[in-house]
Amino acid sequence: MRTRPLNVALLGCGVVGSEVARIMTTNAEDLEQRIGAPIRLAGIAVRRLNKQRDLPVDASLFTTDAHELVARGDIDVVVEVIGGIEPARSLLLKAMENGASVVTANKALLAEDGATLHAAAEKHGVDLYFEASVAGAIPLLRPLRESLAGDKVHRVLGIVNGTTNYILTRMDETGAGFEEALEEATALGYAEADPTADIEGFDAAAKAAILAGLAFHTRVTAADVHREGITEVTAADVASAKDMGCVVKLLAICERDGDAVSARVHPAMIPRTHPLASVREAFNAVFVESEAAGQLMFYGRGAGGAPTASAVLGDLVAVCRNKLQNAKGPGESAYAQLRVKPMGEIVTRYHISLDVADKPGVLAQVANVFAEHGVSIQVVRQEGRGEDAQLVIVTHTAPDAALAATVNELRRQDVVREVTSTMRVEGESGA
CATH class of the missing domain: 3.30.360.10 (Dihydrodipicolinate Reductase; domain 2)
Known part of the structure; x- marks a missing residue:
């Protein structure tokens, strides 16, 4: 078994970061057996050094200089749980440039500029794992990334x-x-x-x-x-x-x-x-x-300190195993380059509530608006009478743009006092 421990730098020590540090410390022996080498916290970047933290870690590990921490030559893995775009992006790019693999829970950064992170990981031959960025403890991204790859x-x-x-x-x-x-x-x-x-x-x-x-x-x-x-x-x-x-x-x-x-x-x-x-x-x-x-x-559980830390630790174990074997996990797979549809092209259904005048011909006038935009009505229900008359309409499927145009036209009708609610309807034919 390798004697030199794998050094881990932790960026952030809030709700999730604290749990990561606690589990790494209290479960150190089990993690060593699962990885094949010991891992140790080599530094924890925080905003305030004087904050009370009830953690079983040495106080000397805490630093406010995250840039210096990730630039250290002895860091094998950087775990980022600070969130946001900057300074997280700069820190992770610097870490990868210095040969460290990255485990992150940063959904905002991945969704905005994941391509840059993936490119850096590829360029520097390191891992980028991010299971904790979606749905907390639920193993979801790895099945998509690996189990369903075929x-x-x-x-x-x-x-x-x-x-x-x-x-x-x-x-x-x-x-x-x-x-x-x-x-x-x-x-x-x-x-x-x-x-x-x-x-x-x-x-x-x-x-x-x-x-x-x-x-x-x-x-x-x-x-x-x-x-x-x-x-x-x-x-x-x-x-x-x-x-x-x-x-x-x-x-x-x-x-x-x-x-x-x-x-x-x-x-x-x-x-x-x-x-x-x-x-x-x-x-x-x-x-x-x-x-x-x-x-x-x-x-x-899709959120919370312990569930999210569970996903982070799972990635950390995988990345450390790769480090020991001089291997690399899956990188970005964006080969398909499919067109991304705008919402207007998506076929969906609407539930629409209308506050209408209670007089003859109202339903016919409303139905005519739907017909003009090629939207078929599935269900019509009237609630109340007189001044409190409400029409509830559920449509068949149609392009979202046609449904939105229908709603806009309804707002201009003299018999419609107010479109009180519009909501899409999903899942009628199963998941």
Whole structure:
């Protein structure tokens, strides 16, 4: 067995970083047996040295000079859990330039500029592993990257943000409004003090870009992902979904259609019989559909210090094994270079609620708007009468651009006082 330990530099010591440091230290003997050589923390980059940290590590390991740490010639692997674009990108590029392999949980950086990181890893002959960037502890990226490398993936569909899933779960179970459910999620620690990245869909969109890139062997960035958050989802939307036998979820949907791919994140109604409908609170679940393997489902805790650290440590073990064998894991696979479809070309369905005047001819006028845009109506339901009349319409599938144009035209109709809600409907024919 190799006697010199593999030196690991840790960038960040927050919720995830602390767990990584703790597990590396307390499970050192097991990790050594699994890797084939000892590993040791050679340095931990933090913003503040005087912060109280209850960790079983030597205080001398902490430094505020991350650039000096990654430039050291004796570092074998750099683990990055600080997040954000900079200085993370510069630090990781410097680490690879100095011969260190990289394990990162940085979904935002991978979704924005993963190509640069992959190119640097290739150039310097090092590994870039990032299982922890999507769905926490759930083994998802490695199956896409390795286990299904011989298969053809058609679709990836899932719940990849625990904060929004918790909020929508509470809205469904208690009838609470969005703000009330968000307050509860914040009080319980499921939502950050600034929850924008979660509730506006940025977090899920970054993950969708990573999933689409791996699944379809095509570079997909966060800018390619159609993104809508859940801030406009109302208690009335959730109640209307219940009436249809559905539940509202924030979905990440990545699909391949011939020589094109698409990636989108938005709230949608799915039937309560759909397996994703039963995914509650802060859990994540992802369906993968491929040609040979069929449907696969991955489920578990998608966030949190310990679950995410589990994914980081799994990557660390794999990267260290590669180092010992002078081997390298899989790099970027973007050979397909498929076109990324804009949202307007994607075929989907809508659930539309209209506040309308209660007088003869209203339904005919509304139906005519749908017909003019080539959108077929599946279900029409009227709720209330008089001044409180509401029309609820569910469409058949149509290009999203046609559905959006229909909604815009409805807003201009004199018989429509307000389009109170529009939401896509997914999963009628299974996952």
